[in-house]
Amino acid sequence: KAGVTQTPRYLIKTRGQQVTLSCSPISGHRSVSWYQQTPGQGLQFLFEYFSETQRNKGNFPGRFSGRQFSNSRSEMNVSTLELGDSALYLCASSSGLAGGAPDTQYFGPGTRLTVL
Amino acid sequence: AQSVSQHNHHVILSEAASLELGCNYSYGGTVNLFWYVQYPGQHLQLLLKYFSGDPLVKGIKGFEAEFIKSKFSFNLRKPSVQWSDTAEYFCAVIMLTGTASKLTFGTGTRLQVTL
Numbered sequence: 208k209a210g211v212t213q214t215p216r217y218l219i220k221t222r223g224q225q226v227t228l229s230c231s232p233i234s235g236h237r238s239v240s241w242y243q244q245t246p247g248q249g250l251q252f253l254f255e256y257f258s259e260t261q262r263n264k265g266n267f268p269g270r271f272s273g274r275q276f277s278n279s280r281s282e283m284n285v286s287t288l289e290l291g292d293s294a295l296y297l298c299a300s301s302s303g304l305a306g307g308a309p310d311t312q313y314f315g316p317g318t319r320l321t322v323l
Numbered sequence: 324a325q326s327v328s329q330h331n332h333h334v335i336l337s338e339a340a341s342l343e344l345g346c347n348y349s350y351g352g353t354v355n356l357f358w359y360v361q362y363p364g365q366h367l368q369l370l371l372k373y374f375s376g377d378p379l380v381k382g383i384k385g386f387e388a389e390f391i392k393s394k395f396s397f398n399l400r401k402p403s404v405q406w407s408d409t410a411e412y413f414c415a416v417i418m419l420t421g422t423a424s425k426l427t428f429g430t431g432t433r434l435q436v437t438l
Contacts, residue, residue, distance in 0.1 A: 240426070250413065250428035263425050297367065299426075311357070312426060314367035 209234065211300050211315035219321045225286040228318045232279050232300030238262070239281040240312060241273060244295040253296075256281050257303045285320075293322045325350045327416050329429035336404050337437050344399040344432050346414030355417040356397040357426070358388055362410045370412075373397065384408070409436045 212231045220226050232239050240263075241253040252265040256275035273283045279300075285292055296319075299312035328347045336342060348354060358370040371382025378390040388399045397414060414429040 242426075242428075249430045250415075250426075252425045252427070255425065265425065299367075311369060311372055313369065314359070316366040 211298055211313055213296075213298050213315040213318050215318060216316065217319050217321075219323065220288050221323050222288055222290060224288050225284065226288060226320060228283045228285075228296055228298075228320075230281045230283070230298030230300075230315060232281070232298075233313055236300040236302050236313075237279050238301045238303030238310070239275055239279065240299045240301070241281070241283050242297040242299065243267075244297055244317070245293075250297070253283070288322045290322050293320060295319050325418050325427060327414055327427050327429040329412075329414055329432050331432045332430065333433045333435070335435045335437065338406055339403050340436075342399070342401040342404045342408075342434070344412055344414075344434070346397045346399065346429055347395050348397070348414075348416045348418070348427075349395065350416070350418040353419040355419065356388070356390060357415040357417075358382065358386070358397075358399050359413045359415060360410045361413065361431075367413070370399070404434070404436050406436045406438055408434060410434060 214229045238257045240255040242250050244250045253267055254273050255263040259275045270286045275281045295317040297317045298315045301310040301312045304310050326349050330345050356373040359367045360370050361367050370386050371380050371388055373380045373390045381387045386401050388397055390397050412432045415426045
């Protein structure tokens with residue numbers, strides 16, 4: 208099975224712009240989660256989507272949003288970029304169990320976003 | 324607030340030395356526990372996980388971890404490290420609530436194995 212894929216792998220943007228990142232989960236997986244990784248804050252949960260619905264959300268401002276399509280692919284959008292948004296954005300997929308029961312998450316390689 | 328602590332930020336060992344990395348969490352309810360590894364230039368990979376049952380779990384590449392509920396700990400061990408184990412190791416916890424899919428990560432431990 209192919210793993211989780213993320214595109215693009217690298218992005219450079221300037222402050223005030225917006226950006227969209229894409230994630231394709233492992234085939235058959237229905238849950239996609241997004242994480243931000245920075246040297247200072249480590250790995251922080253952004254949100255999780257399951258069956259096109261946001262099922263869980265972390266403590267990030269509304270500038271961070273996402274969506275999931277019927278084929279389970281997910282996109283994450285950051286509007287009005289700030290310098291502090293520079294980070295590695297990781298996508299993880301899991302099979303997605305009923306009722307939100309815990310499941311193992313498998314991670315993609317990430318998209319490295321640099322905001323100038 | 325619910326949190327995960329990894330007290331060792333940077334560990335340097337010689338090849339063949341034994342390894343133990345600490346992980347503690349603060350949550351009084353049921354948890355599911357994971358260790359992930361990030362090799363240089365590679366993505367996060369699952370080393371091992373604990374959901375229930377035997378608190379001593381074995382993972383890939385000779386790693387094991389023990390869940391001690393009374394100590395809120397899930398320490399990672401390996402009897403003899405290799406140079407190829409050089410990587411960053413992350414402990415992660417799902418604290419079972421109504422929104423159980425969120426992984427809370429520790430800050431990571433950078434392991435450097437010298438020849």
